[in-house]
Amino acid sequence: MINNAPIGVFDSGIGGLTVVKEIMNQIPGEDIIYFGDTARLPYGSKSRKTVTTYTRQIVRFLMNKDVKAIVIACNTASAFALEAVKSEVDIPIIGVVKPGAKEAAKTTRNGRIGVIGTVGTIQSGIYNEILSKTNPMVKVFGKACPLFVPLVEEGLIDDPVTFEMAKRYISVLMDKDIDTLVLGCTHYPLLRKTIRKIVGEEIVLVNPAYETAKSLRDVLVDNGLINDSAHKPNHEFYVSDGAEKFRQFANTILPCEVKETTDINIEELG
Ligand code: DGL
Numbered sequence: 001m002i003n004n005a006p007i008g009v010f011d012s013g014i015g016g017l018t019v020v021k022e023i024m025n026q027i028p029g030e031d032i033i034y035f036g037d038t039a040r041l042p043y044g045s046k047s048r049k050t051v052t053t054y055t056r057q058i059v060r061f062l063m064n065k066d067v068k069a070i071v072i073a074c075n076t077a078s079a080f081a082l083e084a085v086k087s088e089v090d091i092p093i094i095g096v097v098k099p100g101a102k103e104a105a106k107t108t109r110n111g112r113i114g115v116i117g118t119v120g121t122i123q124s125g126i127y128n129e130i131l132s133k134t135n136p137m138v139k140v141f142g143k144a145c146p147l148f149v150p151l152v153e154e155g156l157i158d159d160p161v162t163f164e165m166a167k168r169y170i171s172v173l174m175d176k177d178i179d180t181l182v183l184g185c186t187h188y189p190l191l192r193k194t195i196r197k198i199v200g201e202e203i204v205l206v207n208p209a210y211e212t213a214k215s216l217r218d219v220l221v222d223n224g225l226i227n228d229s230a231h232k233p234n235h236e237f238y239v240s241d242g243a244e245k246f247r248q249f250a251n252t253i254l255p256c257e258v259k260e261t262t263d264i265n266i267e268e269l270g
Helices: 017-026 048-064 075-086 097-107 119-124 126-134 148-153 160-174 188-199 208-222 243-253
Strands: 007-011 032-036 069-072 112-117 139-144 180-183 204-206 235-239
Touching: 007 017, 007 048, 017 032, 017 208, 017 243, 032 048, 048 069, 048 075, 048 119, 069 075, 069 208, 075 097, 075 119, 097 112, 097 126, 097 180, 097 204, 097 208, 112 119, 112 126, 112 160, 119 126, 119 139, 126 139, 139 160, 148 160, 148 188, 160 188, 180 188, 188 204, 235 243
Parallel strands: 007 032, 007 069, 032 235, 112 139, 112 180, 180 204
Antiparallel strands: none
């Protein structure tokens, strides 16, 4: 039965696990196959062409695993490649940008929204594009934070160096009178505490993961794809490098125990 097939989720590294966590919370009966492209991270400094090539390879890998739907749990790949790959597959595929933008548009009171993300996501202007379509009165201020992803991947989540960088990146947005800040990279919710210290209590931090899991649920319901078998959900984790490091990290993020992570050569798939 296709509705009992797994959901494919991917990111450049561990960031997409923030989305997996929400999927596990909101639709706990689903099996998940996760791929983290740890060998080729970061995506945020790469071109649209390269990120689209990587995305196509990963989508192929997940399709070979017979997934019933795919979540691009990476803002950069969602910004650069979602539209291109959508027309190439015959299963539902969603990204994280639209759900995040939707949530930000709902949240803001003064119409001034900050977005932090990778260089690719910010330069693509995708949040601005979607937010302006949702509400033309909204003003969007973007700031790329290129060092955040390597800091997170190195485990420097609660570290003075990360705090210093966050202060530098975010202070330029604090002058813009924003009342909402979108964490426009799936790695950033892991820095939430640090970011909160810098922005104070008044600014609402939007984590697109929550809305993404909600959108996924809606898509599964609309397509009759909700897993209705009475079973213990099965989750598989694959990476392109550093399986053990990834496994340990995953266990600090997810509500379930990750016993195994498998290294694969994604480029072999062509
Ligand atoms: N976590 C990804 C994102 O949401 C990619 C980070 C990166 O590899 O640069 O954009």
